[in-house]
Each structure stands twice: as structure tokens, then as C-alpha cells.
Amino acid sequence: MSGTLRHATIKLHRSAARGHANHGWLDTYHSFSFAGWYNPDFTHFGALRVLNEDRVQPGTGFPAHPHRDFEIFSYILSGELTHTDSTHTGAGSSNSDKPESELFCRVRRGDIQFTTAGSGVTHSEFNRHAREPVHFLQIWAIPWKRGLPPRYARATSSDADKRRGFVSLLSPLRGGADATAAQERAAAPSIPGTIAIHADFVMAAGIIAPGARFEWTVGAEATEAVQRKVYVHLPMTKGGKAKIRLDGREESVMMEGDGAFVEGVSAGDKLVVESVGDAEAEVVVLDTA
Template identity: 60%
Template sequence: MSKALAHAKIVPRRSSDRGHANHGWLDSFHTFSFSNYYDPKYQNFGSLRVLNEDRVDAGQGFPTHPHRDAEIFSYILSGELTHRDSMITKGAEGQQGDDFYRMKRGDVQFTTGGRGIAHSEQNEHDSEQVHFLQIWALPWARGLTPRYHTKTFSEEAKRAAFLPILSPLKAGPGASEAEEKVAEATLPDTIPIHADFVMAAGIIGVDKRFKWTVGGNAVKSTTGRHVYIHLPMTKKGSMKIRLDGREDAVLNEGDGAFISNVNAGDVLSVESIGEAEAEVVVLDSD
């Protein structure tokens, strides 16, 4: 197969090389330096700052804690995870909304930490473990107004093509308070993020191939993009993908890849070559 992106640099990040901490109730893998894991080579990739793959036991989780000046989002792979703003106590939640949401597979919960926000994330299921990705991006400005968004993304749509999940706030870095409140994303039906950043996900059938257009037709910064591809551990090792037709860019479950020297409009091929359909997450930043 001819290479579609001969100019691109693709560097795999193997699962076994990630930071790893098993606290009993929490089993966590860190692609970038986080908490007690530090590696100066893995601080960020463009505006992508954190990519943790977490499993949390039933009845466990992260009690109320603060965040500032980060765009933080959770992508649920299996089980359930309850997000609750610090002002909402257990038993007084009411209906699901952005301040309180019991997330399941397909849900994405997004937080703008801005000038300060506090929430908890708990697995309140009585028996099932929750498996999810927690991802942080660096915002284009500090001191933003804190905000939550929660949205469900279709499994069927992810099986058709890469489905955009996050795209930049349409009003950009100079957004007014009114534009912040409207929270319109550049791409329809996505969650707005305060960064020149696009997230997408796809579920690629065996021997099928999806294509990702760098920048997702949504970004301002068009040159020198940073695309990170992640293959979460969901099929007990039976997933495998190949990037850009390259035999040295084959990823197994838990692996990722840094793709640099690419520009908006370049097209990346992602091919499923394992024994099970492959769930692939794309994180495309400036």
C-alpha cells in the first residue's frame, strides 16, 4: 500500500511504556506525566496534556476536587461514572444535566476548569467496574468561566466513520460572555473546547479502513498539527490497527501514536487488522 502521508512522522507509544499505577480500587495508565508518574519526554503533545486510561471499582471514585485552567473530558468505554458538581449532594441530584450526570458508554463529560471549579467522579454502580479515558487539553486562555457540558455520541455513527466529539468554540479566544454562554462549537453536534483542538472516535470493523482529515475541517492553526491516536484496551487484546499503511506503525490495544509534521487537510488512513472491530480515539491539536 502506498503511503498517503510520506512526510508525516509517526512514533508509536507502546502500552507497556506508559506510566502505570494500581491502587486496588483504581487501575490507571498514563500516556503523559501525571500525579506520581513523571517522564520529561512526555509532558504534552501540542495542547494535549493528559491521557489516562482508568478502571475504577464499584463504589469507588474521585471525591470532590478542584480544577483550574484546563479543559478536561471523560470518554466512557464501559460501566458507569457519576459526575456531580460540588454544589450538588448525593441524594439531591434531581434530573440529569450538566451539573449532575450518570454517564454510560457513549457519553462524554466535559469541564472547563477556568478560574476554578470543583466536582466529584464516582462509580456508584453496586457491582460493575467503570473503564474510561480521562483527557486534558491546555486552553487558549487562563481564567475562563467554568463550565460543564455532557453529550451522548452514537455507536452507529462511530461505526460509519470517525465521529467528531469536540471542536473549537466557534467564537474563538475573544469570545464574549454571551458567546461563551451560547457555547456554539465550530462543528455541529460537538462539544465546544477552548483550544484549537478536535477529538473524534470511530469503531472500525475488521479489515475496514477509516480516514481522518487532519484538523477535522475545524481549526485555525493549519500547519504543524499534532495528532495523537489511541487504541483503548477494550477487546482483551484482539484489536489491532495500522496507520498510513506502515508496517512499523501497527498499534495493539493500549498503544498510541504521535503523528507530527502534518498539516490541516492531510488525510490519515487507519485500518483495522485485528480479530475484533477497533475502537479508535483521535486527538488532533495545534
């Protein structure tokens, strides 16, 4: 075994081991137990509870449905997704006199949208595009507290930035589990420029050219727990041509759709991610206590 994280264990979660369902309008893969698919080996990983890789056909989507007590976020890989929810004034009301821009948010390639479901929220997700499917990751995290005030946020990261290194997208709310009401309203994240999440959890993404390597600093200098774990996911974006290797280990080569459980790491450790395929690899890192 080569690499620098000799104290760490890396266990691959192959794409073929994921749950899969094709409903025609929705083609979905589940990295963790979800809906009608249950596997006791894949229920959660730290605060990470759901990672679905979804493709939704044009003119279709998820009708309005409720959620509680999860942090729910979508990372758009291609296409566009139209989101409505009960945190938007007038959202879901067909006779609302509010401007259309106040009733929904449309997210596209490079966008991430985030919802604290907390005490309860109703939302819908539709692909309103006339021709193109939307491909995105739907991810849920377990918050450190139940009954939080619902909140919606969105942010954009450029491909150019992600080609230079990992870009942090989510980081813990400043103030942590004991945040004051004022800190909740301010929603300031531990890492400036990210979206604040109610968990000891950081999400990042990078686009790595063939032959190049990025380093992920475990904990991103933004988390409380020293002992950590990292889930790495390689989305299916390049028709199977993208491939990565973790920590220089030949037994830790990931293909598109694969994930990896990295355990036994500490804040400040460096996880090397190399692109060893024929196409650039868009890599998502989920770092949790």
C-alpha cells in the same frame, strides 16, 4: 514505507511505556506525565496534556477535588460514572433541597462529559454501580486562555454512527480565543453537534471492523492552525484482539493501549487508520495545533 503521508512522522507510544498504578479501587495507565509518574519524553503534545485510561471498581471513585485552567473530559468505554461538580446548583451539598437530577450527571457507554475548569471548579467522579467497573478515558487539554468561566456539558455518540466513520465529539469554540461574552454563553462549537472546547483541538472516535479502514481529515475543517499534529489512541477494550495500522505503514501497527504521535501534517491531510486485528477497534483521535 508505504502510505500517502510521506511528509509525516509517526512515532508509536507503546502501552508498556505508559505510567501505571493499581490502587485496588483504581487501575490507571498514564500516556503523559501525571500524579506520581513523570517522564520528560511524555509531558504534553500540542494542547493535549493528560490521557489516562482508568478502570474504577464499583462503589468507589474520586472524592471531591479542585481543578483550575484545564479543559477536562471523560469518554466512557463501558460501565457508568456519576459526576458531581460545583457548576451544578446544590452539587456536593448533602442538605440541598434541589431534585437529585440537578445534583449529578451519570454518564454511560458512548457518553462524553466535559468541564471547563477555568477560574475554579470542584468535582467528584464515582462508580455508583453495584457490580460493574467503569472503564473510561480521562483527557485534559490546555486552554488558550486562563480564568475562563467554569462550564459543564455532555453528549452521546452511538456505536452505529462510529461504525460508519469517525465521529467528531469536541471542536473549538466558535469565536476562538477572542470569543465575546455572548459567544462564551452560547458555547457554539465549530462543528455542529459537538461540544465546544477552549483550544484549537478536535476529538473524534470511530469503531473500525477488522479489515476496514477509516480516513481522518486532519483539522476536521474546523481549526485555525494549518500546521497540526494528531495523537491516536487505541483503548484496551477487546482483550488484546484489536489492532490498527496507520498510513499503511508496517512499522506503525498499534496494539491495544498503544498511542501514536503523528507530526508534520497539515490541515486537510488524510490519515488512514486500518483495523488489522481480529476484533473491531475503537479508535480515539486527538487533533491539535
